Amino acid sequence: MDKLIYLDHNSTTPPDPRVVEAMMPYYNEAWGNASSLHQFGRHAKAGVEEAREIIAKTFNCLPEEIYFTSGGTESDNFAVKGAAYEHQNKGKHIITSKIEHHAILESFAFLEEEGFEATYLPVDQYGFVDPDDLRKAIRPDTILVSVMYANNEVGTIQKMDELASVCQEKGVIFHTDAVQAAGKIPIDLKRTPITLMSTSGHKIYGPKGVGILYIRQGTRMIRWQTGGAHERGMRAGTENVPAIVGYGKAMELAQKEMKDNDRKISAMAEEFRNTVLREIPDVRFNGPEEERIKATVNLCFKGAEGEAVILNLDMMGIGVTSGSACTSGALEPSHVLTAMGVPPELAQSAIRFSFGKDNDPEDIDYIVNSLKTAIEKLRMMSPFYQSQ
Ligand SMILES: Cc1ncc(COP(=O)(O)O)c(C=O)c1O
Structure with missing residues (x-):
């Protein structure tokens, strides 16, 4: 096998060599504890704070509103459970959508228990x-709404401004899981009244095991992880300095190269989609044309x-995935496609191709x-498939 083609960028992305380069000094030289007062610590701290500034600038928010975590899953748990427990005196009703990532759905299931x-x-x-x-679902005892920015399986970008504005108008905390959106499309937190937002490093050519939760200034949350005074006492634990620095670099590059990457990747993915729809019969495309x-x-x-x-x-x-990587291994049809009305037996045949900046249109x-x-091979073997 000579060719290797990775088409699973929504699961994870290869770290950009410039990101790895930016991280290395924080393993080899500035390996201090970012909480230490001496110069070893101060160097590490400077790296963390620089990354915080870069990320805050990207989202047009304040550096103090950025809290580093171990990634999207932790940020989602922090947001949902952290807001729900803090505000439960006001009410115990929480709202989400049927197509969220399991980090949200399982946090909601936990809170239901x-x-x-x-x-x-x-x-x-x-x-x-x-x-x-959403407007109709909000009640006087609703304390939290969580709707993802962009879906990981089909790519749908929600009407974020409208959803966030409904919550602002009703005085309800609005969280969005922006793991698949951040660094790919512009996000302006001054303009869009999002209260809490989760992102992750490894979806944008950064390191794994790092992400942020954005918490709008003035929003009360429980202290998520208790211990030292890290992350202003909200999320204790010695900072993963190289990963945080790498995430800052990945975000800087993503922001700078967003337009070029989007143009290149979109053209490639559209060409692929149109060719498949033209050349292979009985194929259904899942998702919107625009947004x-x-x-x-x-x-x-x-039939396959x-x-x-x-x-x-x-x-x-060729590396692709069915449903989302987190559910592969389980044979249930994707909850996202089912919620979109795709019949379960058809949803079983869904494949997600997710392109990235290093893919080659020639492939x-x-x-x-x-x-x-x-x-063709699988359909020939299938006792159920009959072409139309
Ligand atoms: C929409 C969404 N939310 C959350 C996550 C989890 O992020 P992480 O892998 O950083 O824990 C993912 C990863 O697949 C995702 O796609």
Whole structure:
């Protein structure tokens, strides 16, 4: 096998060499504890604070509103549980959508077991939450709403301004999981009244195990992890300095190169999608035409089971995923596609192709031909498939 093609950038991205380069001095030289007063500590602290400044500037917020965490999952847990516990005296009703990442859905399930009441908003066939549905769902005892910015399986970008404004108007905390949006599309926290926002380093060519929770100034939250005074006492634990520095660098590059990356990746992904739809019969595209992270192309191949497609493509050197990586291994159809109204047996055949900045447009023919071979083979073996 000579070719290796990675098309799973929504799961994780290869670290940019410039990010790795920026991190290395914090392993080799400035390895001090960022809390120490001496110069070893001060050097490490300077790296952390510089990263905080870069990230704050990217989102047009204050550095004091950025809290470093171990990634998207922790930030989601911090946001949902941290806000719910802090504000439970006001009410115990919380709202989210049916297409969230499991870091949100499981946090909601946990809180339901703790006596909170949850509402799960539906989405339309493209994966959009209707701001009117949100408005109707908010009650006097609603304390938190969490709706993701961009979906990891189909790429749908929600109507963030409208959703956040409804919550602002009603005086309810609004959290968004922006793990798949941050660094890919512009986010302006001065303009959009988001109260809490989660992001993660490894989705934008940064290191794994680092992310942020943005907490709008004046928002009360429980102290998430107790111990020392790190992260202004809200999230104790010695900072992962190299990862934080790497995340700052990754964000700086993502911001600077956003337009070029988007143009290149979108063109490539669109060409791939259109070629597949033209050349392979019985394919369904899942997601909206516009208001989507175009790098994400989610397709159902009737009669070809998703896991089998993945394994066949893997043998041809192509890395893709079915549903989302976090659920692969389980054979249930994707909760996102099911919520969008895709029949379960068709949802079983869904494959997510997620393109990145290092993909080569020259490879599209090879990818489509490999896919065609795999689908034809699996359909021939399927007792259920009959072409129309
Ligand atoms: C939308 C979304 N939220 C949260 C996460 C979890 O982030 P992390 O891997 O940094 O814990 C992911 C990762 O797949 C994601 O796509």
